[in-house]
Amino acid sequence: MVDHLFEGNQILTQLQCSGMTSVLELMQQGYPSRTQFSDLYNTYKQYMPPEIARLDPRMFCKALFKALGLNETDFKFGMTKVFFRPGKFAEFDQIMRSDPENLAMLIKKVKKWLICARWRKAQWCALSVIKLKNKIRYRQGLLVKLQSAIRAWKIKHEYKPRIKTFGKIRNMSTQLDQMKQLAGQLKKDKDVELKKISVLEKSVADTVAKIQTANKIGAKDLDKLHEALTREFDKTLGDLKKTVEKDKAAAEAEKLRKIQDEVEREKKRKEQEDKSVRDEEEQKRQKLDIEARRKKEEEAFKKMEKSAKGNQKQLDKMSEENSKTATV
Numbered sequence: 001m002v003d004h005l006f007e008g009n010q011i012l013t014q015l016q017c018s019g020m021t022s023v024l025e026l027m028q029q030g031y032p033s034r035t036q037f038s039d040l041y042n043t044y045k046q047y048m049p050p051e052i053a054r055l056d057p058r059m060f061c062k063a064l065f066k067a068l069g070l071n072e073t074d075f076k077f078g079m080t081k082v083f084f085r086p087g088k089f090a091e092f093d094q095i096m097r098s099d100p101e102n103l104a105m106l107i108k109k110v111k112k113w114l115i116c117a118r119w120r121k122a123q124w125c126a127l128s129v130i131k132l133k134n135k136i137r138y139r140q141g142l143l144v145k146l147q148s149a150i151r152a153w154k155i156k157h158e159y160k161p162r163i164k165t166f167g168k169i170r171n172m173s174t175q176l177d178q179m180k181q182l183a184g185q186l187k188k189d190k191d192v193e194l195k196k197i198s199v200l201e202k203s204v205a206d207t208v209a210k211i212q213t214a215n216k217i218g219a220k221d222l223d224k225l226h227e228a229l230t231r232e233f234d235k236t237l238g239d240l241k242k243t244v245e246k247d248k249a250a251a252e253a254e255k256l257r258k259i260q261d262e263v264e265r266e267k268k269r270k271e272q273e274d275k276s277v278r279d280e281e282e283q284k285r286q287k288l289d290i291e292a293r294r295k296k297e298e299e300a301f302k303k304m305e306k307s308a309k310g311n312q313k314q315l316d317k318m319s320e321e322n323s324k325t326a327t328v
Contacts, residue, residue, distance in 0.1 A: 033084040037061050040082065048110070063110045063117075161219040162211055165226055169204060172233055176201055179240055186247050193240055200236045203229060 015021055037057035048060075055063065061082055076083045176197060183193040207229050211217065 033086070034078075034081050035084075036081055040064075063113055161222050162217070165211060165222045166208070168226055169208060169229070172204060172229070175233075175237075176204070179237065182240060182244055186243060188247055188250065189243055193243055196236050196239065200232060203232055 037060075041057035041060050058077070062077070074085045179197050180194070183190060183197055186193060207225050211222065211225065
C-alpha cells in the first residue's frame with residue numbers, strides 16, 4: 001500500500017480477471033472512434049479552397065484521408081459515418097491543425113488525388129463501357145445460340161415423329177426390294193405381282209411426299225398413315241406369299257409329273273428291252289429247233305438214201321443173177 005510502487009504481475013492479473021485486456025484488444029482490433037461525414041466537413045472545410053470545399057461530405061472526407069496517406073485499415077466508411085482505429089482520429093486532427101505550409105502541401109495532395117481519382121474514374125467508366133459492350137455482344141451471341149438451340153429443339157420435337165415414321169417406311173422400302181426378288185423368281189403371274197409391288201411402291205412414295213409437304217401433321221396422323229401403308233403392305237406381301245407357294249406347289253407337281261413320266265418311260269424302256277431279249281431268245285430257240293429238225297431230216301434223208309442204195313444194190317444183184325440165169 002505504498003504510492004508510486006506497483007507490482008506488475010498482480011496488476012496484470014487483476015486487469016485480466018476484470019476483462020480489461022479483452023476490452024482493450026477489442027478496441028484495438030475494432031473502430032471505437034466515429035464521427036459524421038457532415039461534422040468533419042463542417043470542421044475542416046474552412047481550411048480548404050473553394051474547389052475542394054464544394055465537394056460532398058463523403059467525397060471530401062475520402063479525399064482528405066487519401067491525401068494524408070492514411071492506411072485503409074485505419075478507417076472504414078459507413079453509410080453516414082466514418083470509423084477510426086484507436087488514436088487515428090487524434091492523429092488526423094493534429095495533421096489538419098498543423099502549420100499553414102503543411103496545410104498547403106495537404107491541399108496540393110488533395111487536388112492531385114482528386115485529379116487521379118477522376119482520371120481513374122474516367123478510365124474505369126471507359127473500361128466499364130467496354131466491358132458492358134463486350135458483355136452485350138457476348139450475351140447477344142448467347143442469345144443467338146439460345147434461339148438456335150430453342151429452334152432446333154422445337155424443330156426436333158416437331159419433326160421427331162416424322163423422322164421416326166421415315167425410318168419405318170425406309171425399312172419397308174428395303175423389304176420391297178426383297179419382294180421384287182421373290183416376284184422375279186416366279187414363273188407364273190410374274191407381271192401381276194410386279195404390278196402390285198409397283199403400286200405399293202407408289203403408295204410409299206405418295207405417303208413420304210405427303211409427310212414432307214404437310215405443314216402441320218401430328219403423331220396420330222402419322223400413325224394412321226403408317227398403319228394404312230402397313231395394311232397395304234401386309235396384303236400385298238400375303239398375296240405374294242400365296243402366289244409363291246402356289247408357284248412352288250405347281251413347280252413341285254410339274255417336277256413330280258416329270259419324275260413319274262420318266263419312271264413310266266424307264267419302265268416302258270425296260271419292258272421293251274425285256275421283250276426284245278425274250279424275242280431274241282425265242283428267235284434263238286426257234287433257230288435251234290429249226291436246226292435240230294434240219295439235222296434230223298438230213299439224218300433221215302441220209303438213212304433213206306443209204307437204204308435206197310442198199311435196195312438198189314440188191315436189185316442190181318438180182319438183176320445180174322436173173323440175167324445170168326437167162327443166159328444159161
